[in-house]
Amino acid sequence: MTFQGKTHPMARRRQIYEGKAKILYEGPEPGTLIQYFKDDATAFNAQKKGTINGKGVLNNRISEHVFTLLAGIGIPTHFIRRLNMREQLIRQVEIVPIEVVVRNVVAGSLAKKLGIEEGTPLPRTIIEYYYKDDALGDPLVTDEHILCFGWASQEELHDMADMAIRVNDFLSGLFAGIGIRLVDFKLEFGRIWDNDYSRIILADEISPDGCRLWDMTTGEKLDKDRFRRDLGGEVEAYQEVARRLGLFPEGEDSAVLDLESHRKRRGK
Numbered sequence: 001m002t003f004q005g006k007t008h009p010m011a012r013r014r015q016i017y018e019g020k021a022k023i024l025y026e027g028p029e030p031g032t033l034i035q036y037f038k039d040d041a042t043a044f045n046a047q048k049k050g051t052i053n054g055k056g057v058l059n060n061r062i063s064e065h066v067f068t069l070l071a072g073i074g075i076p077t078h079f080i081r082r083l084n085m086r087e088q089l090i091r092q093v094e095i096v097p098i099e100v101v102v103r104n105v106v107a108g109s110l111a112k113k114l115g116i117e118e119g120t121p122l123p124r125t126i127i128e129y130y131y132k133d134d135a136l137g138d139p140l141v142t143d144e145h146i147l148c149f150g151w152a153s154q155e156e157l158h159d160m161a162d163m164a165i166r167v168n169d170f171l172s173g174l175f176a177g178i179g180i181r182l183v184d185f186k187l188e189f190g191r192i193w194d195n196d197y198s199r200i201i202l203a204d205e206i207s208p209d210g211c212r213l214w215d216m217t218t219g220e221k222l223d224k225d226r227f228r229r230d231l232g233g234e235v236e237a238y239q240e241v242a243r244r245l246g247l248f249p250e251g252e253d254s255a256v257l258d259l260e261s262h263r264k265r266r267g268k
């Protein structure tokens with residue numbers, strides 16, 4: 001627990017789960033949760049840990065924006081509404097224990113594993129699945145494993161892949177329009193139950209924590225690789241993504257982050 005007793009304004013809410021980047025609290029109604037975005041950053045299966053001041057505020061805002069746009073093109077998502085600078089109300093889902101990674105350009109583990117230079121464009125989009133298990137280091141798995149071990153059904157797998165491609169097409173265009181190359185990204189999905197039937201919706205977050213975003217002209221990294229690779233300027237990079245998405249009107253960005261760091265200094 002990061003927050004204790006009176007110092008945390010929402011201390012009376014029941015905490016459901018604390019992850020590496022977010023905390024889930026019980027929501028105001030059954031079937032809802034509150035997703036709190038922390039400033040904590042981890043990399044390489046949490047072997048590297050740190051803090052990026054203001055990251056939670058930016059990711060909350062960026063994810064809200066992206067999920068709202070995706071809902072607009074018919075992608076069902078868990079997002080209901082943003083509550084404040086660090087929290088959003090979401091629908092509670094049963095998380096499918098698979099991270100769906102979509103790649104347009106070779107980078108990260110793919111570059112390393114196959115010895116292909118980072119930045120090599122892929123002739124076709126690749127979808128990869130990773131089994132969500134920290135103890136195992138989230139291993140790469142195939143659809144055979146997913147079906148064999150019952151992590152998702154054939155139909156669910158199809159729905160997830162289908163949505164992942166739609167999200168990729170939409171986001172690639174959105175980011176290209178603001179001079180950013182969507183290199184790759186990670187999605188998480190969950191089940192919503194309606195009596196005996198369930199359907200798959202998009203869950204978790206979409207933010208520079210789980211995307212590779214490169215400036216189209218300079219190649220500059222505007223994502224968590226700045227933290228992974230000790231490049232510095234993490235907040236500025238996340239802020240730049242938010243700014244280009246039009247999320248902070250003139251001057252407001254610094255105001256929001258100043259307020260946050262002010263709070264931090266006062267230990268609130």
Ligand SMILES: Nc1ncnc2c1ncn2[C@@H]1O[C@H](COP(=O)(O)OP(=O)(O)OP(=O)(O)O)[C@@H](O)[C@H]1O
Binds near residue numbers: 022033205
């Ligand atoms: N709508 C939702 N309902 C229930 N759980 C969700 C929902 N959206 C996301 N989650 C889960 O909430 C957690 C968010 O916390 P965070 O991203 O910090 O976790 P994490 O450290 O990445 O750990 P994990 O390995 O569990 O994903 C994740 O476990 C994610 O799968």
Ligand SMILES: [Mg+2]
Binds near residue numbers: 019020021
């Ligand atoms: Mg996570």
